Amino acid sequence: MPGLHPVGDPVRHIPPASVARLTIYLRALNTLLGEGIERVSSEELADAAGVNSPMLRKDLSYLGSYGTRGVGYDVQYLNRQISIALGLTLDWRVAIIGAGNLGRALAGYSGFVSRGFEIVALFDADQLVVGAEVGYLRVSAVDDLETVLERTRTNMAVLSVPGSVAQELCDRLVAAGISSILSFAPVVLQVPSHVQLRKVDMSTELQILAYHAQRAQEPDLGPISRAQ
Amino acid sequence: MPGLHPVGDPVRHIPPASVARLTIYLRALNTLLGEGIERVSSEELADAAGVNSPMLRKDLSYLGSYGTRGVGYDVQYLNRQISIALGLTLDWRVAIIGAGNLGRALAGYSGFVSRGFEIVALFDADQLVVGAEVGYLRVSAVDDLETVLERTRTNMAVLSVPGSVAQELCDRLVAAGISSILSFAPVVLQVPSHVQLRKVDMSTELQILAYHAQRAQEPDLGPISRAQ
DNA sequence: GTGTGTGAACTGATTCACAGCA
DNA sequence: TGCTGTGAATCAGTTCACACAC
Numbered sequence: 001m002p003g004l005h006p007v008g009d010p011v012r013h014i015p016p017a018s019v020a021r022l023t024i025y026l027r028a029l030n031t032l033l034g035e036g037i038e039r040v041s042s043e044e045l046a047d048a049a050g051v052n053s054p055m056l057r058k059d060l061s062y063l064g065s066y067g068t069r070g071v072g073y074d075v076q077y078l079n080r081q082i083s084i085a086l087g088l089t090l091d092w093r094v095a096i097i098g099a100g101n102l103g104r105a106l107a108g109y110s111g112f113v114s115r116g117f118e119i120v121a122l123f124d125a126d127q128l129v130v131g132a133e134v135g136y137l138r139v140s141a142v143d144d145l146e147t148v149l150e151r152t153r154t155n156m157a158v159l160s161v162p163g164s165v166a167q168e169l170c171d172r173l174v175a176a177g178i179s180s181i182l183s184f185a186p187v188v189l190q191v192p193s194h195v196q197l198r199k200v201d202m203s204t205e206l207q208i209l210a211y212h213a214q215r216a217q218e219p220d221l222g223p224i225s226r227a228q
Numbered sequence: 229m230p231g232l233h234p235v236g237d238p239v240r241h242i243p244p245a246s247v248a249r250l251t252i253y254l255r256a257l258n259t260l261l262g263e264g265i266e267r268v269s270s271e272e273l274a275d276a277a278g279v280n281s282p283m284l285r286k287d288l289s290y291l292g293s294y295g296t297r298g299v300g301y302d303v304q305y306l307n308r309q310i311s312i313a314l315g316l317t318l319d320w321r322v323a324i325i326g327a328g329n330l331g332r333a334l335a336g337y338s339g340f341v342s343r344g345f346e347i348v349a350l351f352d353a354d355q356l357v358v359g360a361e362v363g364y365l366r367v368s369a370v371d372d373l374e375t376v377l378e379r380t381r382t383n384m385a386v387l388s389v390p391g392s393v394a395q396e397l398c399d400r401l402v403a404a405g406i407s408s409i410l411s412f413a414p415v416v417l418q419v420p421s422h423v424q425l426r427k428v429d430m431s432t433e434l435q436i437l438a439y440h441a442q443r444a445q446e447p448d449l450g451p452i453s454r455a456q
Numbered sequence: 457g458t459g460t461g462t463g464a465a466c467t468g469a470t471t472c473a474c475a476g477c478a
Numbered sequence: 479t480g481c482t483g484t485g486a487a488t489c490a491g492t493t494c495a496c497a498c499a500c
Contacts, residue, residue, distance in 0.1 A: 017469060019439050023432040028416060041481065050416050053481095054471060061483055069477045069482040086435050087442025094434070101333030108329060111414045111431045116438075156437060158430075179444065180437040182430070186339045188256060188278050196440045198433045202386075202410070203339040204251040205426050206322070207314050209384060209408040210344075211247050212424045214315025216407065245491060269459065281459095282493060289461055297460045297499040 014085065018059040022082050024049045025056065026115075029079040041072040088116040095154040095178075097169055098161035099124035099132075099139045102184055106158060107134050120152040125165070142169070146176045156180040163187040170197075242313065246287040250310050252277045253284065254343075257307040269300040316344040323382040323406075325397055326389035327352035327360075327367050330412060334386060335362050348380040353393075370397070374404045384408040391415040398425075 014022070028048040032040055042060075046053040060066060060078075063085045067073045083089055094117050096103050106112075107122050122134055125142045132139050140148045149157075157178045159166055166185035173181060179195045191197045242250070256276040260268055270288075274281040288294060288306075291313045295301045311317055322345050324331050334340075335350050350362055353370045360367045368376045376382075385406045387394055394413035401409060407423045419425045 014439070015469070019436055020432070023429075023435040024416060026435070027414065027432075031415070042483095043481085048416060050418070052471085054473095055469095057481090057483065058470080065483065067482050070480045071478070072481070085439075087438045087445075088435060090438070090442060090445075092434070092438055092441075101329055101336060105329030105333050106430060109430065112434065115431055115435065117431070117434050155441070156434065158434075180441045182433050182437060186255065187259075188252060188276060190278070194444070196437055196444075198437060200428055200430065200433055201251075202334060202337065202428065203343055203345070204248070204255075205410050205428055206320070206340065206345050206384065206386075207251040207254070207316060207343065208247055209410060209424055209426060210315045210318070210320055211242070211313075213320075213383070213408045214318060216422070216424075217315075217318075243491070271459085280493080282495095283491095285460065286462080286492080293461065295460050298458045299500070300459070 014062045018062055019086070021049070021051060021055075021059050022063075022086060024051075025059070026079065026082050026086070029075055029082070032075050033079060038075055039072050040075055040078075042067070045073065083116070090116075092117045092156055093120045093152060093154050094118065094156045094158060095121040095123065095149060095152065096158045096160060097123045097142065097145075097173070098159065099126075099129050099134060100160065103158075103160040104134050106160060107137060117156070120154055121148050123148070125161075145169075145172055149173075149176050149178065154178065157182070159183040159185050159189075161185055242290045246290055247314070249277070249279060249283070249287050250291075250314060252279075253287070254307065254310050254314070257303055257310070260303050261307065266303055267300050268303055268306075270295070273301065311344070318344075320345045320384055321348045321380060321382050322346065322384045322386060323349040323351065323377060323380065324386045324388060325351045325370065325373075325401070326387065327354075327357050327362060328388065331386075331388040332362050334388060335365060345384070348382055349376050351376070353389075373397075373400055377401075377404050377406065382406065385410070387411040387413050387417075389413055 025045060028045060031048065042053040042057045046056040049056065063081055066078055066081050094112065096106055096119060099122050103122065107119055112119060119137065121140055122137045123140050123142045123145060124130055130139050130141045157173050159169060159181060161169055163185045166183065166187050167189055170181060170189045170191065174191060174195055181195060181197045183189055183197060183199050186201060186203060189197060253273060256273060259276065270281040270285045274284040277284065291309055294306055294309050322340065324334050324347060327350050331350065335347055340347060347365065349368055350365045351368050351370045351373060352358055358367050358369045385401045387397060387409060389397055391413045394411065394415050395417055398409060398417050398419065402419060402423055409423060409425045411417055411425060411427050414429055414431060417425060
């Protein structure tokens with residue numbers, strides 16, 4: 001009986017860790033769809049997503065009972081149900097702030113568009129860049145931020161600006177009513193609690209890799225000289 | 229008594245969640261250093277890092293006792309201790325695979341170099357791009373991957389290639405002895421267990437934002453019609 | 457007095473084993 | 479019989495309160 005939940009409690013409250021994995025399942029399902037595969041077991045899908053199958057089943061159970069016992073999951077149907085649960089069927093209009101290499105890479109990244117995200121604006125502070133065409137977008141002046149955000153009905157923003165101006169621009173985004181922000185700036189940003197801020201940070205990631213690599217390097221009992 | 233741990237058990241085994249936050253503290257400490265601040269309390273540093281102070285103290289306690297009770301932490305000293313614990317004082321030589329917009333953005337990103345990571349090679353498959361100069365680097369042909377990795381003594385790799393070729397290149401990196409990989413490719417990669425793979429994925433991040441934004445939108449009891 | 461360091465309590469995430477259904 | 483869905487058990491991560499050092 002897919003689609004049936006106690007009235008007033010539909011799908012509510014998926015644990016954050018599960019939400020993150022649901023996006024991975026979605027990706028794996030898309031790959032399967034592309035290969036023309038129509039049905040998949042929790043074991044197979046878990047493999048494709050790089051998790052174990054009880055975890056996958058637990059995650060999916062937060063959404064409802066969308067599989068068939070003894071059989072597995074319908075790829076297309078599950079794909080759609082996860083999309084609905086994540087809110088991907090709504091209209092997401094994204095502005096990218098900062099048209100440097102990173103901003104342009106993001107603007108040209110087809111993975112966004114294919115998943116219900118439309119990039120509707122691209123801003124830069126540099127007058128030499130303003131007006132340039134990047135893909136099908138024209139770069140707007142960051143001075144016109146508020147006006148353009150409103151005109152384009154933007155409801156999500158990506159910050160790809162230098163750390164030194166990130167907080168200032170973040171504040172302007174919040175003041176303009178944006179409450180979902182993805183930041184690539186290498187600084188800690190402060191936002192009011194109603195704003196969802198996520199950070200992507202390449203040097204943080206490298207540092208975490210360094211930690212593990214270091215540990216792998218010195219097999220077990222490292223030199224105490226290491227400290228200081 | 230900083231620097232003293234039971235012999236044979238120096239600093240071992242920092243929980244993953246703490247490792248991730250230590251990189252943030254490092255960033256905050258660097259900002260403080262830049263402002264000429266010499267001493268900081270757990271409360272102040274926690275604020276700057278966007279966490280609460282008991283958590284920060286707990287995280288730091290995994291490294292040792294580097295603060296002074298009643299006083300706080302020496303910014304410079306703590307900065308150094310965290311760097312050591314994370315392995316940032318070792319020699320990290322990074323290759324970037326893929327010289328598209330993203331690869332070039334990464335190659336030009338000063339945040340890497342400033343934290344002990346040296347970018348030593350940049351690869352692309354496109355013959356029109358090979359040989360071009362990006363910053364102080366010359367783009368190498370991906371055909372020469374193994375040779376160049378060895379010559380440059382690369383020990384970390386960043387994958388910024390299209391999803392369709394990511395697994396193949398990942399396999400080649402692993403075969404070439406690279407065991408720390410940061411992938412920006414929007415696919416699930418399979419690696420042997422001794423290889424540390426981290427993923428950065430912008431569309432995953434947007435999807436997570438979408439989930440929260442959707443929930444904020446429909447105040448609490450969403451329509452059941454939502455399912456299917 | 458002040459602010460760190462840490463065991464103890466708690467909360468959330470993951471694993472497991474198996475009941476339930478095709 | 480086969481594979482999903484889920485409570486119960488385990489494990490990890492976070493919060494808290496307070497002992498302890500300066």
